[in-house]
Amino acid sequence: MKLTLAEIALGCSAKLEAPASAVGVGAFVAQGYSIDSRTVGVGELFFAVRGPRVDGHDYIVSAIERGALAAVVSLNRLATLPDAALAAPLIIVEDTLVALQALAANVRRHWGKRVVAVTGSAGKTSTKDAVAVALGAKFNVLKSLGNLNNGYGLPLQLLRLELEHEYAVIEMGMNHAGEIAQLARIAGPDWGVITNVGMAHVENFSDGQGGIARAKYELVEALPASGIAFLNCDDRYVGQFGRDFAGKVVYFGAGPCADPQITSARDGDGLQIELLSVGTKATMTLPMLGQHNASNAMAAIAVAREAGVPLQDAIRALETLTAGDRRGEVLTIAGATIINDSYNSNPEALQSMIRTLAARSAQRRILIAGEMLELGDHAPELHTLCGKAAADAGVDIIVGVRGNADYLVRAAAESGAESIFVPDAMAAGAWLKNNLRPGDAVLVKGSRGVRLEQAIEILRSTQSTGS
Template structure:
């Protein structure tokens, strides 16, 4: 099937679906294949749910009388369709990636820019080779901007996603110790994430750069770029006012002041990036202030939950060594007795045990009264510190906490998504 014919079907569809369980009436259904599933087997269910068209990459299933159309590969067709639609829509697209803070930053930028522009943005963290096309296919005639989050755990992924989204602006939050297994170490992370910069350079597009990050300034020296941060030479020069309560620093720009409800100094660059995008795109300054102050992350990211006399810092959306260290250092600065409950960090490959050991050693050194480490990797560290208690999994930890009430004023919960530490919340 030619892309023009597929695009014609898309334009007649109300939405795009890849899951027969959530297919809406009028949708075009793309059956994707997984390790243990074949979406082609659910075409009938999608049609029963009201799908107007279905794509298949199994020739024997084609039945144009029933609006089932054959393509060589459903995933490739979805990606090609997204790129074709992006070109047709021709609106500015902002893409962002990074080791930490991608989703928070994307949502902050979206909150700020939506004060002036009609836009669409990545939902949640649908940021891979499937999520990016689905995001692009939500662009409608009414939209003036699109914000596309890009995730990766291997080389060439960001390059591929850029070839689909064709971004006009790019931002990398940071380079950290995330997905070390797939990238092959920190240098691999830098190489993989900076594929976005290489795309921007090759296509004369613009990078937004945190000037307080020397590596990023070095990598973008020859790019067209907009800089922000506390550096004197920044295009948008900010002043960061620290506080003593673990909250995100206040950010000043001239006579303007911005205060986010997010926790942690580590969130300051995320907020600053959103402000910089707002200023660049000429969002009224009062509207930027409103967007920053109103933003609530939710989704177990950088939340403070008050339970009677206990303040819980819930940051269980994800974790890697870089974000774990930042969370611990910020937690130490908060006033009151402190208990940290930390879960395993995933996708660290051969460095996993050493990275878990480093985090345990760091936590032991900080002014944190009790430390509970949960998971297969944390339970194997070498430990002689009486502050630290080890559990091999969350259920064992849960049983312990149910029998032993933790006496503390402040509680940090942080771990990788697969650890789902938020499930411990009802116990405390």
């Protein structure tokens, strides 16, 4: 939302200071908001946030040089700022991250319309995109960009709200208890969508998956009594989340409690779905792979239906949805099909995509499986389960990449599959370069820290140079 510096200072409970030459600086209007001096735009307000690795106060001058209108700074860092930073208009606060979150909460309250929050262990970004597209068939929708879903990214998304927006669809991530509750205090969601409860980030939960479930349930607890909880009835945890909720509960999925309900879903030339919504049968084809996307689409139809979007309008909108960057992109390289799902991984998502790979017609089905991070003491067991699942599904070759992926490789080998372990993404790329054949189908999936996109880039560069 475009606000004057005076309005921003008021929203942050802060003091605005400016050089004497900057007459009327309080009336200057921020054209946007940023915490990254490398990408801050002309006329935007720079929040000098201290992150886990860098402190934004060290980059205020860079931000101003790139055209930032002003900077939000911490009082306890004021004395350490260089003269070039002090020459700019400054909004002085106790804590810059708290100020960012407070301003976002104020903007959300001032805007005053409906916020739809989406969370889950897997599929939340794809579901958020689907919900926004389906609502967009009738409404002007603000959708949070990418996976900016934490205490830094979510406030920046809310600050993009403008009065013409009718809905906001916001993603909420978490890696520890209490995080979703905190994000909900900022975003004030009216409706909440929960996709599933898996083992992602389980190393941060001493009580395992049950603790993760309680952390996801924080979204339901944050909804008002007038709100709606949209819950995946196929998930053994999420299907129970509506029991004590005072508001309305809408279940989606393939189970008998779901409406909208998946009656059939099959991968082919796109994902072909048959569904039932309030007694009406319908079909749709999504231009993406993975039967988990059918559940994501049901969540979107459920939200759109409650908002008054006609079913066929929502379906037509969803049929334009495409896979996000490195989220199930289908590439053709050297006559082989590469499913690039390298953005991130967890046990549930990996097993879902293994089923997608196994369903493809191909000369050979090859899994390039990167280590799954943040699983703590559960890592050996969960990698082992995924390796066995890949072999049992009939995947021809399993290549495990880095660290705990060795457990995956050993389990696949014990189940009779051809299995190889390599130390890193570069080695995985070299393996593909030397072994890929026309007609192969390859799934590339791993945690973000493994950077498996590098393996695909090696393969691409090899083809472009003709080597």
